[in-house]
Amino acid sequence: MREELLHHLWKNISPPLLNLTTTSGETVDIISPGYYNEHAGPDFLEAHLVINEQAWVGSIEIHIKSSDWNLHNHHKDHRYNNVILHLVWNEDVEINYLNGKSIPTVELKNFISLNEILKKSTFFKSKRDHFIVCQNDIALIEPFKILSWLNRLYYERLEEKCRLINELLLNTKYDWEAVLFILLLRNFGLYQNKEIFYQLSKVIGYAIISRLQDNIIKMESALFGYSGLLEKPFAKDFYWKSLNDEFTFLKKKFDFPERIIQKPYFFRLRPASFPTVRLSQFAHLYHTNPKLFSRIISIDNKNDLYKLFSISPGEYWKTHYVFGKKSLAKNEHKLSRRFIDSLLINSIIPLVFCYSKWLGEPLKKGFHEIINEIKSEENKITRGYRACGIHSKSALTSQALIHLYNNYCAKHRCLECVIGDSILNGK
Structure with a gap:
């Protein structure tokens, strides 16, 4: 019992x-x-x-x-x-x-x-072949009740993300630009490199990056150098040499300690998502958008955000994926819609939500619409619920389902879940 x-x-x-x-x-x-x-x-x-x-x-x-x-x-x-x-x-x-x-x-x-x-x-009684305990009963629950519950769960998830943001605010002395820099660099790392890029953001710091923003070579040299991506010599590669020379100078100027973070992973990543390409895209985002946080909070529609993040890496990375090896075809390597959606879901909207709370104001109507306009994420959790009859049509729903699975279903908190409670009461 x-x-x-x-x-x-x-x-x-x-x-x-x-x-x-x-x-x-x-x-x-x-x-x-x-x-x-x-x-x-x-x-x-x-x-x-x-x-x-x-x-x-x-x-x-x-x-x-x-x-x-x-x-x-x-x-x-x-x-x-x-x-x-x-x-x-x-x-x-x-x-x-x-x-x-x-x-x-x-x-x-x-x-x-x-x-x-x-x-x-x-x-x-959980069964090994069951995705969730109530998978045979969940589709019988009134759709409006499920929809209301998922809406509430989405804001629970935002509150959960606010905890990390509040911690970062405290560590950066309430510098919203610095917090955005950390969140974005972390999410540019995708699943494989997000923690490595997160450590990179804390080691370099927004204060240094903001001083290098007007010079793309200096920005890229700091990001590549401290990631360990300049350690292997490519003496005949002019671009690598210019970055390496600049990083040697910056290490002395800013008294950088020896590299203490792990090198980013390339394994099991598509070439367009290699950390070399992502770091160059990130550098160009900040090079072309000083005071990025101030720009973001002045926007309240998805199309303008897409334009803001429609960034390509430097010319070198349009014909390369790694140093010293030229690719056969030229590629713009612009940030894809799907990648920008991921940034909006995991960095921008949570930060704007937290900023609105800090100001004591409701979240802008435009951002409510944005999360409903972004397509649903596709992963094993959303696929699992789809098999149970719960279909996700927007990022709001997919984020809510991720929160439902991780915080309720996987922990067997059925009695605290509106769906579980309704099934047990025959409602």
């Missing part, structure tokens, strides 16, 4: 739990079960009960066995002093307050059959 099932029973109080009595024979009338506590402390807060005609407002603690109270050290925790009811499946020991008075306890096995509990528990 799972304790979460008892949480569900209490949260969705219904017969036969409307006529409870404690193990000492006191009547229990439930005015309100309270609200579920997602943090440390008792399971439900601000419950309103009438016990033996005496009104009480306080917390509810739920266990399989009453002895779990002592096992979890609640008897030493002051947060449990205001528990007005201990709800257990089996009372194996009597539990008392610190003053020695017995805590009112309801033994649920006297009011609901084990068979009824087991019927609900089968819902939580």
